[in-house]
Amino acid sequence: MNSDRTEERSYAAPNAATDLTLGRRSFLRNGISAAGTVTLGGMLLSREGSVLAEPGHGLPKGDAAILRFLAAAETLETDAWQQYNELCGVQDAEVPGGGGNPAFTAAVAVLDEDMAQYLHDQTEDSMSHAAFINAYLAAHGVEPVNLDRFRTLPSSKATGAQQIGRLTNLMQLTVDTSWWARYRDPNHNPDLDPNFVFPQAVPGLANGQFPGIPRSDADLTPPDHLQAIANTAGFHFAFLEQGGTSVYPSLAQRVTSREVLRILVSIGPTEAMHFQTWHDKAGNAPPLTDPTNGLVFPDLNSPPFGGEEFTTNLIMPEPCPFLSRMFPTASIIRANETEGAATRAAKALVANGLFIGQSQAFFNAVVELAREADRAHGED
Numbered sequence: 001m002n003s004d005r006t007e008e009r010s011y012a013a014p015n016a017a018t019d020l021t022l023g024r025r026s027f028l029r030n031g032i033s034a035a036g037t038v039t040l041g042g043m044l045l046s047r048e049g050s051v052l053a054e055p056g057h058g059l060p061k062g063d064a065a066i067l068r069f070l071a072a073a074e075t076l077e078t079d080a081w082q083q084y085n086e087l088c089g090v091q092d093a094e095v096p097g098g099g100g101n102p103a104f105t106a107a108v109a110v111l112d113e114d115m116a117q118y119l120h121d122q123t124e125d126s127m128s129h130a131a132f133i134n135a136y137l138a139a140h141g142v143e144p145v146n147l148d149r150f151r152t153l154p155s156s157k158a159t160g161a162q163q164i165g166r167l168t169n170l171m172q173l174t175v176d177t178s179w180w181a182r183y184r185d186p187n188h189n190p191d192l193d194p195n196f197v198f199p200q201a202v203p204g205l206a207n208g209q210f211p212g213i214p215r216s217d218a219d220l221t222p223p224d225h226l227q228a229i230a231n232t233a234g235f236h237f238a239f240l241e242q243g244g245t246s247v248y249p250s251l252a253q254r255v256t257s258r259e260v261l262r263i264l265v266s267i268g269p270t271e272a273m274h275f276q277t278w279h280d281k282a283g284n285a286p287p288l289t290d291p292t293n294g295l296v297f298p299d300l301n302s303p304p305f306g307g308e309e310f311t312t313n314l315i316m317p318e319p320c321p322f323l324s325r326m327f328p329t330a331s332i333i334r335a336n337e338t339e340g341a342a343t344r345a346a347k348a349l350v351a352n353g354l355f356i357g358q359s360q361a362f363f364n365a366v367v368e369l370a371r372e373a374d375r376a377h378g379e380d
């Protein structure tokens, strides 16, 4: 016990003992549930406790707001990934729930035979991000984000889906596929050219509402309809993760605690790893027309597509203008402007149709979390 404490002091700030006490007090003052207090209070005195951000100063308010927005975003995304995993991923102890839908799983596997494994791992990663950020907030006396009261949307009725309330709606998606050209265009950056319109890879998906999962077993036929749903899912996977790829570096620019910065720059690149994988797989979506609604998946390698902006194997981020055109182009994450980044991310999810059917209270809660995060400017 004593030697542990010594170790902790030398590892933390010079006056760590005092700071830890203050940190614990403010933690208690901020009122976590009694059960949580025992566990988390204990944690503050454990060796792990020595890594708490800036002991004695608590968590800067702005950093807490940014983390709360990210916890909400990860919770919402986890809800979407879980629905995908139930139907076309791998269901196991790491990602429980659902029973799989063999026909839909086969259609998604047309994009890559490993899709089920990738979906499982994506879901697990997303769950881990939400759980970690919430636990970090709680350990600093900040209320974690809990959206359980909004789990009200219906599940798919297709074989394999759990019948539980959902946060997100995957059955009326409007998928913005402009990220495809945005990462291939050598001349434009959304931060420098806010009015430039990047073309859509799948123009039809950006207009109208389409299921990303079978709504019931009636959607399992005819084959091109089911494949169109799998293709929609394929582009939606990349849409979700390109958003995460942008939001972490965008918000990282406004955090003040070095440890919170460490969290954002450690999670953010995993979003980029997901995005890169999904980007590659979306390019394997077979060209077709959904016979039930006319949705067209074009051949991205042939005119009028093809070329620098559409060819499917150009999945590495093309160098583009960054910060100023006085500099040479650079291969970067885009967009990454920090002003208003949380609000932009929230708006993109709303425009995606993910929340169709949600209550006004839900929208208000998400907008408020985004606003609070965008108010953060490192002032405290």
Ligand SMILES: [Fe+2]
Binding pocket: 074, 125, 126, 129, 244, 271
């Ligand atoms: Fe994530």
